[in-house]
Amino acid sequence: MKITIVQFAPIFGEKENNIEKIINYIKSDSADIILFPELCTTGYFFTGRAELSPVAEYREGEFCSEMKQLAVERNIIIIAGFAEKAADKIYNSCGLFFPKPEYNSIYRKTHLFYKEKFSFEAGDTGFFVVDYKEWDIRIGTMICYDWRFPESARSLALQGADLIVCPSNLVTDVWQNVMSARALENMVWLAVSNRCGTESRNGEELVFKGNSAMYDTYGRQLGICSADNEEALTIEFQPHTSRNKSFNEFNDIFNDRRPEYYK
Numbered sequence: 079m080k081i082t083i084v085q086f087a088p089i090f091g092e093k094e095n096n097i098e099k100i101i102n103y104i105k106s107d108s109a110d111i112i113l114f115p116e117l118c119t120t121g122y123f124f125t126g127r128a129e130l131s132p133v134a135e136y137r138e139g140e141f142c143s144e145m146k147q148l149a150v151e152r153n154i155i156i157i158a159g160f161a162e163k164a165a166d167k168i169y170n171s172c173g174l175f176f177p178k179p180e181y182n183s184i185y186r187k188t189h190l191f192y193k194e195k196f197s198f199e200a201g202d203t204g205f206f207v208v209d210y211k212e213w214d215i216r217i218g219t220m221i222c223y224d225w226r227f228p229e230s231a232r233s234l235a236l237q238g239a240d241l242i243v244c245p246s247n248l249v250t251d252v253w254q255n256v257m258s259a260r261a262l263e264n265m266v267w268l269a270v271s272n273r274c275g276t277e278s279r280n281g282e283e284l285v286f287k288g289n290s291a292m293y294d295t296y297g298r299q300l301g302i303c304s305a306d307n308e309e310a311l312t313i314e315f316q317p318h319t320s321r322n323k324s325f326n327e328f329n330d331i332f333n334d335r336r337p338e339y340y341k
């Protein structure tokens with residue numbers, strides 16, 4: 079199975095242009111799974127709900143409908159971050175769109191980072207895994223800052239994730255220290271799609287650090303994008319290898335757990 083991790087710089091507030099770019103990436107790619115960054119339709123650094131609301135959309139909206147249709151037409155899994163309206167709330171969400179639309183799902187970011195707290199509601203879906211039986215792959219999602227909580231990846235792995243996807247807008251360098259550990263300690267495949275570029279709002283600039291990457295079940299980095307260019311990284315992987323949690327004949331990292339001692 080192949081996954082393409084897309085790293086690009088959405089233009090703040092220019093949803094139509096960003097979506098056009100996303101569609102072009104999808105149409106020019108031939109991997110089975112294509113992964114885009116957090117909030118890739120709108121940009122990231124919103125100053126508040128009033129500014130965010132006009133570009134956020136309901137799950138029945140244009141973006142999700144377009145992705146839903148493309149996933150079916152092209153027989154691929156599309157995973158992309160977007161600002162999701164739901165009643166009077168807006169979530170920092172990630173849509174997962176499958177060739178069989180009955181599997182389509184939306185994850186809402188659990189842990190909000192920095193000034194996201196002015197614009198978004200903390201997610202209420204919790205961490206879940208989609209067991210896509212048609213291809214026998216189990217996919218779990220965490221978004222960006224969720225990585226700082228080892229419980230995020232752990233919870234997904236304990237639910238059986240083969241592949242954890244992490245659409246991101248990472249602005250620090252510290253995540254580089256632990257992504258490989260998240261893959262290794264859970265023996266899962268881990269794909270990080272980060273954005274690049276900068277956004278300035280009210281005199282404050284955020285620099286997004288790129289370096290989108292893929293890790294195998296031993297935490298080895300299989301490929302990495304540059305820090306600041308738009309690019310796509312395609313990696314072949316074998317989802318099933320994540321289901322064997324042993325690394326020698328005596329140790330299995332899930333069977334060896336002793337939760338009664340984890341206070």
Ligand code: ACM
Nearest residue numbers: 191222223247248
């Ligand atoms: C982040 O959660 N966007 C850093």
